[in-house]
Amino acid sequence: ETGVTQTPRHLVMGMTNKKSLKCEQHLGHNAMYWYKQSAKKPLELMFVYSLEERVENNSVPSRFSPECPNSSHLFLHLHTLQPEDSALYLCASSQDRAGPNQPQHFGDGTRLSIL
Amino acid sequence: GESVGLHLPTLSVQEGDNSIINCAYSNSASDYFIWYKQESGKGPQFIIDIRSNMDKRQGQRVTVLLNKTVKHLSLQIAATQPGDSAVYFCAENESRGNLIFGKGTKLSVKP
Numbered sequence: 001e002t003g004v005t006q007t008p009r010h011l012v013m014g015m016t017n018k019k020s021l022k023c024e025q026h027l028g029h030n031a032m033y034w035y036k037q038s039a040k041k042p043l044e045l046m047f048v049y050s051l052e053e054r055v056e057n058n059s060v061p062s063r064f065s066p067e068c069p070n071s072s073h074l075f076l077h078l079h080t081l082q083p084e085d086s087a088l089y090l091c092a093s094s095q096d097r098a099g100p101n102q103p104q105h106f107g108d109g110t111r112l113s114i115l
Numbered sequence: 116g117e118s119v120g121l122h123l124p125t126l127s128v129q130e131g132d133n134s135i136i137n138c139a140y141s142n143s144a145s146d147y148f149i150w151y152k153q154e155s156g157k158g159p160q161f162i163i164d165i166r167s168n169m170d171k172r173q174g175q176r177v178t179v180l181l182n183k184t185v186k187h188l189s190l191q192i193a194a195t196q197p198g199d200s201a202v203y204f205c206a207e208n209e210s211r212g213n214l215i216f217g218k219g220t221k222l223s224v225k226p
Contacts, residue, residue, distance in 0.1 A: 056213070
């Protein structure tokens, strides 16, 4: 139990569907992150939120739309995705965004498959 | 660009032996490093971290060594067990607070 919960664990969707990934952290952290993990690639940072404000958008296509309604919840809204978007999407949180002694704690991810 | 990488993509060890997983980093300004373990079907799990003002840190059965001269990081696992089988990632903390991850090393433990 990492304190970061992601739902759903698995998602299969067509390219024209709209779906959302949910992340909830129970650690009292102020920063939350979305990452994409593809086979044979390092983890790719997508978005960073600090105190509910988006502080980084790492050149992510607009078909991915994050939302952070409060410091405990983070969503990733998906629409018109492409087959190459199939991957494991990981959510993480840390006490604060920057500085040493700020390890990120990850959820178990949502395995997304685009048909 | 600057990156974090791993010397060995796979490592196979006998149960009970010690394991050493290596990592090279290129950003000399990085001041914080983390090792993660990722088991199949799970997210990365924090193992141990080290700040750049230290060269060694020990945890339970794990030790991280940092050599800033050659920009090298290693994770040592003592008395490796089957439950240690996983992919191990090192990550460095860049100035903006983002983590840069390596590709990972797969550790397989033979019984």
